[in-house]
Amino acid sequence: xxxxxxxxxxxLTKPSNNTHTMTQVVPKRERYMKLNQITSTLINKHKRSxxxxxxxxxxxxMASSNIAAQEAPTASETASDDIEVIEVKGMLGSMKAAAxxxxxxxxxxxxxxAEDIGKLPDNNIAEALQxxxxxxxxxxxxxxxxxxxxxxxxxxxxxNGRSTIGDSRDGISLQDYPSSFLKTVEVVxxxxxxxxxxxxxxxxxxxxxxxxxxxxxxxxxxxxGEYADKTENIAPIFSGSIGNNWDFDEMxxxxxxxxxxxxxxxxxxxxxxxxxxxxxxxxxxxxxxTPSGNAIVRDEHSVEQYVEKRERTAVNLSLQWAPTSGNGMxxxxxxxxxxxxEQAGNSILGVVGSLSTDANTTQGANGVNNYTLTNEFGIxxxxxxxxxxxxxxxxxxxxxxxxxxxxxx
Numbered sequence: 318x319x320x321x322x323x324x325x326x327x328x329l330t331k332p333s334n335n336t337h338t339m340t341q342v343v344p345k346r347e348r349y350m351k352l353n354q355i356t357s358t359l360i361n362k363h364k365r366s367x368x369x370x371x372x373x374x375x376x377x378x379m380a381s382s383n384i385a386a387q388e389a390p391t392a393s394e395t396a397s398d399d400i401e402v403i404e405v406k407g408m409l410g411s412m413k414a415a416a417x418x419x420x421x422x423x424x425x426x427x428x429x430x431a432e433d434i435g436k437l438p439d440n441n442i443a444e445a446l447q448x449x450x451x452x453x454x455x456x457x458x459x460x461x462x463x464x465x466x467x468x469x470x471x472x473x474x475x476x477n478g479r480s481t482i483g484d485s486r487d488g489i490s491l492q493d494y495p496s497s498f499l500k501t502v503e504v505v506x507x508x509x510x511x512x513x514x515x516x517x518x519x520x521x522x523x524x525x526x527x528x529x530x531x532x533x534x535x536x537x538x539x540x541x542g543e544y545a546d547k548t549e550n551i552a553p554i555f556s557g558s559i560g561n562n563w564d565f566d567e568m569x570x571x572x573x574x575x576x577x578x579x580x581x582x583x584x585x586x587x588x589x590x591x592x593x594x595x596x597x598x599x600x601x602x603x604x605x606x607t608p609s610g611n612a613i614v615r616d617e618h619s620v621e622q623y624v625e626k627r628e629r630t631a632v633n634l635s636l637q638w639a640p641t642s643g644n645g646m647x648x649x650x651x652x653x654x655x656x657x658x659e660q661a662g663n664s665i666l667g668v669v670g671s672l673s674t675d676a677n678t679t680q681g682a683n684g685v686n687n688y689t690l691t692n693e694f695g696i697x698x699x700x701x702x703x704x705x706x707x708x709x710x711x712x713x714x715x716x717x718x719x720x721x722x723x724x725x726x
Contacts, residue, residue, distance in 0.1 A: 617666065
């Protein structure tokens, strides 16, 4: 760089051929000193301009990062506000809730969860429970009345964790309590030490809807009709419920829910029966096909017909209060069922008949077939029965969490 500038300066100091201007010749050493000063000045200016550019770029980068840091929370907050929540309800939601109860419970538990308020899968609790593995139902006039768990009928029926009183040792009859009042039905097959004893097969736990579980004013009305072909009767089944909760700020949250159910039906049940008796006789010259040589003959046939009229009215009122801290709650449950009905029956019983056979009479695994009972005498019978049942289940209680591991109820 210095050599180039030196040559350029030497060229400028030479006299031109066309001019006669005199120029002063600068000594060589002095020219070197001036050139070094000029070069140093240019280098310093370049360093200062580069340093200034770098400092400006650094300041600009820091400013932009600060602005981005300040805008980042706002963007995340906006993104969080725009998150769409998909809540699964209906049949799939109830199945997922039942599976979650079974998965998270330490006991052997099966559960049926209502799709929504007043929407258990069946109108009868026992008929809903027969969907569970290991549970079979006992019917009365074709209507589910009680259940057998793992083949044992000695079970317990609880309502919101309380014992119930009914026709049998199990507790309340499952056809006396409307299924529309329930949100969950659990079958506990392996009881724990904190549960009330007395269930050999298992415990049926009925749980109703709590007011504070509602998100807003909620109501449901259902009107069904049940047709019985034998009595040619259409039975109305009505159920309705309404509930809401209110936030009173420092005074806590209060909720209430009321439910009503009505059912009126007329059903008929037909039965036939006969007596099975081994007799020492021959059928067309052959002995009986039993190990003793006797023939199995059925006699004393009876035909019975029963008609039942059944009316059921049920009400349920639940009140609940919880403080703002959320450490507990106080509840009041009032439930009542009134069931009235009558049964009328008639039957014919045949007795004192003598066996008469012919060429078509045969023997099978179930005894003698194709025979006649002559001179049989028919005995008619009629009867009637009335029933009035009033049952109540009321409770006032509270639950409070003193710590994360201590709960008083």
